[in-house]
Amino acid sequence: MTLRNDISDIVLSEEKIISLAKSLGEKITEDYKDKNPLLVGLLKGSIMFMGDLIKYIDTHVEIDFMDVSSYSGTKSSGDVKIIKDLNQSVEDRHILFVEDIIDTGQTLNAIIDLIEYRKAASVEIVTLLDKPANRKVDVDVKYVGTEIPDGFVVGYGLDFDEKYRNLPYIGLLKPEIYQ
Ligand SMILES: O=P(O)(O)OC[C@H]1O[C@H](OP(=O)(O)OP(=O)(O)O)[C@H](O)[C@@H]1O
Numbered sequence: 001m002t003l004r005n006d007i008s009d010i011v012l013s014e015e016k017i018i019s020l021a022k023s024l025g026e027k028i029t030e031d032y033k034d035k036n037p038l039l040v041g042l043l044k045g046s047i048m049f050m051g052d053l054i055k056y057i058d059t060h061v062e063i064d065f066m067d068v069s070s071y072s073g074t075k076s077s078g079d080v081k082i083i084k085d086l087n088q089s090v091e092d093r094h095i096l097f098v099e100d101i102i103d104t105g106q107t108l109n110a111i112i113d114l115i116e117y118r119k120a121a122s123v124e125i126v127t128l129l130d131k132p133a134n135r136k137v138d139v140d141v142k143y144v145g146t147e148i149p150d151g152f153v154v155g156y157g158l159d160f161d162e163k164y165r166n167l168p169y170i171g172l173l174k175p176e177i178y179q
């Protein structure tokens with residue numbers, strides 16, 4: 001048995017992910033020229049997307065990470081825990097959050113309030129995946145790779161119970177794996 005056996009459909013191939021990262025990177029390059037933005041990846045899901053995205057940004061950027069978590073299995077507890085905070089001040093910095101997926105919206109909603117309170121010059125979000133069907137709180141997302149329908153996806157950083165992050169594509173997890 002391979003990991004592929006647990007996936008019913010490939011939602012985004014490796015090639016498609018790279019082409020989305022490239023077009024998002026080009027837009028970000030235009031919008032952030034000479035602003036030296038701080039790209040903040042939310043661990044752990046954003047690891048692969050951060051790595052690919054920054055290759056296509058052709059202006060100076062800095063990167064940092066926050067570790068936040070609210071999921072147990074396929075369900076958000078709604079309680080967003082900060083496990084690791086930023087290593088630096090965001091005051092007067094242009095902050096761009098880098099996310100793998102926006103689902104209920106609760107993770108970013110909680111973190112954006114905190115970063116605005118810390119007096120960032122601007123705060124925007126880039127996400128590879130947007131799953132609007134499941135939204136519980138509104139989040140204003142400036143850069144979206146692609147929208148996906150409802151269903152629990154894994155791979156390319158996204159997990160189910162810490163597994164499947166290492167798949168090089170985004171796949172729909174078979175319901176029998178988590179039910
Ligand atoms: O919009 P939401 O419903 O809040 O879901 C999105 C968040 O959930 C996942 O993180 P998770 O809490 O599973 O932590 P992880 O990145 O370490 O897997 C994902 O990586 C996003 O950060």
Ligand code: HPA
Pocket residue numbers: 071101103104151152153154158159160
């Ligand atoms: O569909 C998903 N898959 C993995 N992690 C997630 N976190 C929010 N939604 C998802």
Ligand SMILES: [Mg+2]
Pocket residue numbers: 045071158159160
């Ligand atoms: Mg997770």
